Amino acid sequence: MKDVTQLTEGWNLRHEDALLPATVPGCVHTDLLAAGVIPDPFIGRNETEVAWVGRRAWSYVTELAHRSAHERTDLVFDGLDTAAEIILAGESVGRTRNMHRGYRFDVTGRTGALEVRFTSAYEEADRVRALTGERPNVYPEPFQYIRKMACSFGWDWGPTVVTAGMWRPVRLEHWSTARLDGVRPLVTVDGTTGRVELAVRVERTGSGAGRPLTLRATVGSATTGAVTEDAASGEVTSGEVTTGEVLATADVSFDGDEAVLRLDVPQPELWWPRGYGEQPLYGLDVTLLDEDGSPLDTWQRRIGFRTVEIDRSADEYGTGFTFVVNGVRVFARGVNWIPDDVLPSRVTPERYRTRLTQAAAANVDLVRIWGGGIYEDDAFYDVCDELGLMVWQDFLFACAAYPEEQPLRGEVEAEARDNVVRLMPHTSLVLWNGNNENLWGFRDWDWEQPLAGDSWGEGYYLGVLPRIVAELDPTRPYTAGSPWSGSWDHHPNDPRHGTHHSWEVWNRQDYAEYRADVPRFCAEFGWQAPPALATLRRALPGEELAPDSPGMLHHQKAEDGNGKLNRGIERHFDLPDKDFGRWHYLAQVVQARAVAAGIEHWRANWPVCAGTVVWQLNDCWPVSSWAAIDGDGRLKPLHHELRRVYADRLLSLVPDGEGPVLALDNQSGSPWRTTVTLRRFRADGTVIREEAFALEAAARTVVRLVLPAALLPAPGTSDEFLVADADGLRAVHFPVPDKEFAHPAARYDVRIEPGADGDSVDVVVTARTLVRDLLLQPDRLDPAASADQGLLTLLPGEEARIAVTGWTDVDVAVVREALFSVGAE
Incomplete structure (x- = not known):
């Protein structure tokens, strides 16, 4: 029987004239951090202080001593990041140039000093670029010339921390x-x-x-x-x-x-x-x-046993893109996943389980692994198998023109074959996707002229990758890219055909513009917000926080990110002046509302629209970003809002023409019979009109109800609003932006009671006026605290109960400091 010896102990990292203890799996940055050689790149502006690490060559050394009665001994690396030479007893065993593959070398009977020498990723990328020629991309770093995690080189939500090392396990396998x-x-x-x-x-x-x-x-x-x-x-x-x-x-x-x-x-x-x-x-x-x-x-x-296909049939609306599992058509409630740490060797199975359980708690049923990251560890897919989270797996190409010449072409094919075979046992895996935004980029990002006929990746997405999937894993569908309309007969990002990425809204418009069209499948859209206050305080120690303070700007990687955040706030609220807490709260509110606006509208148009995949679930460091879970693992209000808008049953008031339409969206497997109560209010809480409607939505259907004119607030009115309630669900409609609405000064009572489970406390808020978008920020109570509720709108006399865990120093005055609402108290 085969014997396996894990090589996790006895490694050292050569630094200057010293040997530092090394952890395997790990990387240069984690070892230098452990030795106190570099500061934490996540703190302050230390990212710039450690940039030199990615531009140097590094060596890991150990002594390889083994004896076995077996005929053969292999030295196996599950992951080497990235360009490396393996030297045993002074002789080269082999070379590698791909982070996304495993490697095996015959070392039968050979012992002695073992050294793994890593070339700087920049040096390797420069070498390949000299062979293939220049190719355009959307960032100034050379990630398309090396088969390495692209976001190591920075992204509009991530730091530039260019890693090297043995990032996955190393072992000896003895066999006969x-x-x-x-x-x-x-x-x-x-x-x-x-x-x-x-x-x-x-x-x-x-x-x-x-x-x-x-x-x-x-x-x-x-x-x-x-x-x-x-x-x-x-x-x-x-x-x-x-x-x-x-x-x-x-x-x-x-x-x-x-x-x-x-x-x-x-x-x-x-x-x-x-x-x-x-x-x-x-x-x-x-x-x-x-x-x-x-x-x-x-x-x-x-x-697991299941069938999966994508219905891409043409119809009167264009070309569909609907997941069909076991014959059942599914509205996909998705999130995009990026590497959970820019140092991916630090992500443990327990961390995968925590993050994916958080996704499931938000009623997510699909996770798209984005193409600028990694093929995740098997532990990721194991959890998805167990939780019923469908996995959309990108092949690793993103936002760049990729050369198709050697040495990259052979690496791409080998990498694809390795990972298709490794991942195909996982039942949760439902789609292989060729790339992220490269087909779109070729058409719209001014690539064609500078390429002048040079290769740019089309041969991978329309040739190599579908051939490999058809050969090795014909049980799953493949799509050439995201976005992709299905052929060059349509624009690659045409919302009427296939998958669509909606970024014009965040970049240039108000979030209400999400309602301007109905994509067949929205695979990317999102809105930014800063991380939790406790996350910012940890990442920016000693800094007086302001939207434009030095550390805040350094931890904002998007082009004009703060400008877009501020414009998003200003469309609805007066921009706070020198009140960081208020600005922080309003940015969180706008993020949650923006994403909800898109999902409510698109869900209300099922089955024309068959899925939404929010950008993004998670972060890889502390940063202002589109994530629902920040870099320290804290939930933003967006996470709670996703739980509402991704629930099986969603009640919404969707603006449509002259006024809102009531939508009853039932994605559950049984009929939804309910009575919806609609009330037209004045801002002071007076009921102008009230009506109830008995409605039924069959399983997996949407019922839309045009409301009587008498129920609708007059267009442009600043002191009327509409509320719909059914089965504990609530939808609200305000006809004007908040800054134009006559919000009363929010008044509410607060008390604290023991929680039902004994491990939490309940913060009970009783509204005395209209209280819109009340938010308890639990990390203001204690950095370890969490709450089970996000944004809440309360009518006069209503009570909300918010369960808080991880907080022991209970104080009502502290709770009041942690409560925010649109109409400030």
Whole structure:
């Protein structure tokens, strides 16, 4: 049987004339931080102080000593960042130039000093650029010339922290006769039968050549194990893989390097996206046996049975883009995912679980892994499998023209093959996407003339990548890019065809303009806001915070980001003068309202619009950005708003023509029968008119109701508003911007009561006037505190109960300092 030795201990980083202790997996920055050589690049403006790290060569060294009775010993690197040479006992073992691949080198019988030398990513990029020629991109850094995490070089939400190191595990594998070199499970459903076709490749030693071997596969009964990490080895597992009853088993004998094995599982439970059903996962166990029946190698994963396709049919509205899972059409409630840390080796399985659980808590059912990051660790996809989060996986190309010449072309193909095979066992993976915005960029970002016919990546997106997916993983759909209209017959970002990115609104318009069109599938849109106040105070110690203070500007990477933030506020509110707390609150309000405006409108137009993917879920450091969860993991009000607008049942008042239309959006699997109460109010809380409507929305449908004129506030009125209530859900409509509305000075009573669970306290707010967009900022109570509510609109006499955890020094006066509303008290 194969033996594995993890090489996590005994590494050192060579720095100047000293050897510093190194952590593997890790990177140069984490080791220099641990040794006190560099300051934390996340704090203040330290990013500029550590820029030199990315422009130097680095070496990791250890002593490799091993003995084994096996015929073969391989040195295996799951991830090297990025251009490296491996030297053992003074001799070169091999070279690498791709962060996104694994590498294996035969070191049988070889011991001695082991050194991994990393060339600066800038030097490697310059070398490739000299071979291929210049290509345009949207940032001044050379990320398109090196197969490395593009956002290492900075983005409009991320710092420039150019890493190097062994960012994924390193190990020795000792084996004899043969080993499993690749297992591809093609999992499908045929009627009531689950089918598993295993395409297996083996590598043999010289003595194993031509030797009869047996491949045995078993599918065990459904289980839902948790993602865990072995503290000693760092190896990630997913709970019990094969438990309970054996549902199917099969053997095949072969004497070559490849074999195919097929299993039928009768009547499997289907895997569903969250909100549509359960997520049963079945243990799949593959064993390679020698001719005498002794095991040589094993491979274990969890699989699920489901079908997935994208309906791209033409219709009277254009060309659709609708996910269909197990025959059910799905409105995708998505978020975009970026690397959760600009130093990705720091992201643990536990951190993945926390972040993705936060996504599920916001009623998200799809996570798009954006193409400027990484193919995430298997632990990420394990959690998505368990939680029912569909995964849209970009191939790693973003916002640039990519050369198609060597040495990049061969690396791109090898990288794609490695990651398709690695990730395809994960049931949550529902789409392969060729790139982020490059097809759009070629058409609209003035690339064609400077390219003058040079390659720019089209051959990857329309040729290489769909060919690889069709060959290796035909069970999943592929799309050439996001956005992409399906062919060059339409503009790549035409909202009427395929996927659409909506950025004109944030860049130039009021968020009300989201309602100007109905894209078939909005794969990117968003609005910025600063992170939580406690996050800013940690990241900018000692700074007097202001929107334009030095640290705030450094942690704002978007072009004219603060200008766009301020203009977004000014369209609705008077811009606060020298009141950072008020500015911070209003920026959060506008972000939440903006995203809600888009989602409410587009959901109300289902099934023409079949999905929204908010930019973005998470951050990779403390920064003003479009994220719903900031760089310290704190929830912005946007996260709570996503939970509302992504819920199965959504009540909304959507502006449409002369006045708002009531929309009852039911994405649940059962009918929604309810009574909607509509009340027309004056600003002082007086009810002008009230009516109730009994409505029913069938499963997965939207009901729209044009309201009687008598219920509608007069257009342009500054002292009337409309409220709709049903089943604990609320929608409000104000006919003018807040700064033109006669908001009363917000008055409310506050008391604190013990929480129901004993580990929290309840902040109870009783409104004495209209209180619009009341927000308790829990980090103002304690940096560790969290609250279960975001923005709330209360009518006179109404009470809200906000559960707060992580706060023990209870004080009503402190609560009042942490409460904000549109009509300041």
